[in-house]
């Protein structure tokens with residue numbers, strides 16, 4: 001590859017924005033051309049803006065330290081300077097939808113972490129290993145927006161990524177009912193223990209809006225592009241119910257899940273399906289693709305957050321404790337990294353897929 005694509009990060013100063021900076025500091029296809037955040041940060045250098053709130057391991061990467069932050073609202077100023085945008089802004093949903101579409105209409109594709117557009121019917125919500133074909137809907141979105149290259153694509157909520165990959169590997173056995181309880185890290189709320197000391201030794205049984213996302217988003221991911229409706233139609237053959245709990249962990253969302261199937265897989269069928277599950281990112285050799293998307297751990301006390309969260313650089317999913325249940329058919333535990341696979345890493349892999357498919361190009 002000769003030239004890297006120029007990427008702008010909006011919301012670059014937050015927890016997810018910082019993870020984007022870390023991942024993209026040394027990316028073979030993309031280079032950080034511009035950083036933006038709220039009007040409050042605009043005009044500061046990146047290093048000044050994150051002073052005292054840099055939450056990543058290691059120092060702020062050299063190449064962004066002296067970059068001057070833009071106000072993300074200045075679409076006309078930002079769009080001409082970049083080939084595409086990663087969005088990690090935290091704004092209310094209506095404003096986010098408007099801002100992300102403004103970039104798309106300025107012919108600048110947006111790959112977003114924000115939940116605002118997840119249920120826009122012609123916006124693909126992509127886990128590249130699972131539903132890479134959903135990007136087919138982009139042609140209909142471009143038709144609606146009147147663009148030739150601009151569009152919005154999103155990655156799903158972080159907590160679903162600890163159980164949805166396993167259920168996706170098991171779609172062939174026709175899962176009908178699922179209970180998923182998630183144990184979510186505080187970085188999911190953009191926080192560390194320093195910012196949120198009440199979380200030390202504590203458990204909070206409420207994360208606003210999370211249960212609806214946990215129950216609904218996998219269905220869109222398992223849906224299909226309907227050419228008549230020019231939209232993604234969610235699957236309706238699985239019902240998920242969930243409870244989402246905040247726990248005193250910095251990185252790593254764990255899920256304890258129960259599942260009923262229409263078919264009758266054995267334990268070995270289920271393990272084989274996990275271990276052999278592979279997708280477009282592996283086939284295409286995308287730079288962020290884990291070699292092994294899902295691993296099965298046989299030890300009784302795994303996966304553990306401390307030992308396993310960074311599996312495949314935080315891009316792999318660890319599953320364990322698969323066993324028969326008295327009420328449901330099977331139960332298991334899953335773990336994923338919420339700011340890597342679950343946020344910035346998942347979005348970067350999605351952008352790599354979009355580039356490989358020809359949707360993101362140099363301007």
Ligand SMILES: NC(=O)C1=CN([C@@H]2O[C@H](COP(=O)(O)OP(=O)(O)OC[C@H]3O[C@@H](n4cnc5c(N)ncnc54)[C@H](OP(=O)(O)O)[C@@H]3O)[C@@H](O)[C@H]2O)C=CC1
Pocket residue numbers: 010011012013014015016017036037038039040041042072073088089090091113114115157158187188189190191338339342343
């Ligand atoms: N943390 C996680 O694990 C996950 C987060 N997400 C989503 O990613 C997004 C970012 O989350 P997170 O990084 O945790 O949030 P943070 O609160 O850590 O960061 C928010 C970012 O948004 C910027 N921002 C705030 N107000 C505005 C504004 N008016 N205009 C432009 N930018 C603004 C902030 O800039 P400034 O510094 O100037 O205030 C900052 O860069 C959210 O939508 C979140 O729901 C998705 C999956 C997982």
Ligand SMILES: N[C@@H](CC(=O)OP(=O)(O)O)C(=O)O
Pocket residue numbers: 113114115156157158159184185187188189207210213338
């Ligand atoms: N709500 C998640 C993080 C998040 O931002 O989710 P979403 O991308 O769906 O808004 C958590 O607190 O762990």
